[in-house]
Amino acid sequence: MPYLVLARKYRPRSFADVVEQGHVTQTLRNALSSGRVAHAMLFAGPRGTGKTTIARILARALNCEAGPGPDPCNRCRSCLDLLAGRGADVYEIDGASNNNVDQIRELRENLKYLPAHSRYKIYIIDEVHMLSASAFNALLKTLEEPPAHVLFFFATTEAHKIPATILSRCQRFDLRRIPAAALVEHLGSVCRSEGVRVDPQGLEAIAREAEGSVRDALSLLDQVLSGGEPEVGAEQVLETLGLVDRRRLHELLSACLAGETAPFLSAIEDLYGRGHDLKKLYAELLALLRDLWVLRGSREGDRLVDRLPAERRELEALAARFPEETVESALEAFFREEASVRLSASPRLAVEMAFFRWRRSRGVLSIERLMEHLEALRASLAGDGEPVRDGGESGPAPATPPASSPTARPAAPPARGLEAWQEVIARLAEEFPSVAAALRRARLVAAGPERVEIDPGESDFLRQSLVREKPLAALRRVCAEVFGGAPEIVIAGGGSPAPAPSRSRRDRRAAVQETMNHPLIAEAIQLFNGRLIDVAVNPEEDA
Incomplete structure (x- = not known):
């Protein structure tokens, strides 16, 4: 029997097995219990978060011989056929390869036939946003008033590409990215089931790389376990997956914020020599700067930063070393160079130039x-x-009038x-x-x-x-x-304010010359590294 990858082997079989999507699964279970299941549903969210899996579980629960109930029994003929991928009344269609209007017309012609031996005929269309405009239009009327025995379940990663006329005919459920801590816990459970031990720091590295996707995390874990060793260390995980050690990345971030040229260039040289993708490294550096900025300036940093506890403590210690203005300025400077690095044919040079531009701007005064x-x-x-x-x-200024003043001043x-x-x-x-x-x-x-x-x-x-x-x-x-x-x-000494006499041309020239020779002007030129171009007399004062 061919090897079954972990992402398929540990695909959830009930709503309770789905990771961190309780807001969706509980609503569907309640709908199944009360008999209020809509004829068209749209599951939207990032890749690998359970959209198609939830649609399959829902299809089994609806056609289960012991149901419909809040969960499929996974023991009856209908459930077993669907688990084996041979269900006659559940059609799973790839929207990317079946996206033209003729294929939708063929689907619409088959709707009139009753299910072979199940309660409902169910169509699961994955990546539905890939359908053409003509295909969507051909589906409109059927989607609005389908036969009583037909249900549509759509899955997509880009819901914004689906026409509003389709969205208005569906119940929409938005799935969330899986937090890193929940991914680590799930991966640990899979490792225990497989009888292997992976270093916790290695599991954390896999969870970070998966970016909230359970399927990606299981695929990466499968790659790590492919060596067949019963115990896998953190270093082996990093080498197998080609990931950057977080300590090295934090050292790079510290050198960057401190403006230390030698440590920064040395770290880039080392990572480049190890074959790491510097464009991806730059994206990770930006993400760390963003999290550092949030931790430094927000009271809700723990909620807004999805980092594992150990890494969050390291970031908090790093944030305490630098002023908020420095972190914000660095984030702004490096984000401004993001497109240059991403599109560059020489990413190493682009990353180094971004650092030098930031280092040069560190001494520039803010507008305020x-x-x-x-x-x-x-x-x-x-x-x-x-x-x-x-x-x-x-500063202090003399407030006592001259002794020779002819007019006595009040107290x-x-x-x-x-x-x-x-x-x-x-x-x-x-x-x-x-x-x-x-x-x-x-x-x-x-x-x-x-x-x-x-x-x-x-x-x-x-x-x-x-x-x-x-x-x-x-x-x-x-x-x-x-x-x-x-x-x-x-x-005092002049009565009420009255219009001042106009300056003569000679007086204006004298005022301009006096201003140009004033020592504070020289101080200002030195302070801002500028030069004096012109001096003008305020026309309101000259009036």
Whole structure:
């Protein structure tokens, strides 16, 4: 007798044997018990998750001589014939090779004949999405009102390719990928039944490679056991299947995130020399980066990352070593290069170039950080005072007027007024951050519901800003909200804000030259590695 592969030998014979599809099998068992089985059903899901298997079990349960019941007996003539693949009333059709309209018309002609010796004539069409448009159209009327003795069960991996007119005539059941832990448990059960022992880490490697498919997992296990040895180690599993050791892959990921060139290139050289597919390796690296990013930034990482416990702990330890921004930036950079690696004729060079591009971009400032530096420089240039620190707060500025001032200044407002003034500045910063930064260096002379007096000191920028209509209106509105009433804004030594005289051409040239020679401009050029192209006077300030 020829050898029966594990995927066929351990095909489930009842709904209870189906792995991790309880949401489908329980619904079908209830439908069988209550006699509410639809005449057309569609089973959709990834490969190897049990679509055709469930359709076969359902067909046996419907035609079982002891039924129909929630499970087939697997002992009567009908059940045994179907298990042996010789059932006369259950037709299993491959949609990929029987996809033209003539074959569907022939099928439709045979529907009028009653079953040979079973309760129902059942048609199981696998990969139904491969039928042509004409074949689907020929099936429409029959699918909507089939004879009472005919049932249709469809299976597909690409339900989106099936016309909506077909989908609307079927009950749809979506099958899920099998979690890695459930696959490991199922493979362990098969190994015990076969009388062999496979290292748990080897079973984990098979489960990862199967990507949620029971059939793929059993086929890989069959390949591993083909050597006939009673005990198989993890290293033998990796060598037989050509898989990458997870520890090696984690070392590669760590070197990548750290930007360490020598370890990364050495790992790529070693894996390339062992004959591993670098395109597949890159896809695994992307998947690890995604899981690392989820574990680093989400509170539901355990639910969103389908990894075995040991590997999840390793990823969590790795995630703790790097900031979330680094992981996110690496994922974005490597995902951007995914198409280049996948389509490249030289995948090794493509992977190395992707790493070098990521390594080069690690020192680049983010947009948010860049804007903070620009705002700090702009506020410092405007106030001609101490630069704003990274935290956004200005440095200390002199608040005491010169002793030779001819006009006596009122006493400083009480602490409560200063707290309210800080609130005014904070609100104004949402609309005019540079004006708010200049106000932090100004001195508050008086504050109340009728009058707010500000001493800008040596800041011409603040004086000119409060002449402009929009900043002044915003300051009045915020002061009214904080102090109440409708306070008048007064500039100490200058009365109420009034339009400033227009600059002469000579003054504008002097301002431009002063700006170009300012030390902070040189600092900005050095900070951003740029060059000064032009300086323009704000037309609103010049008006």
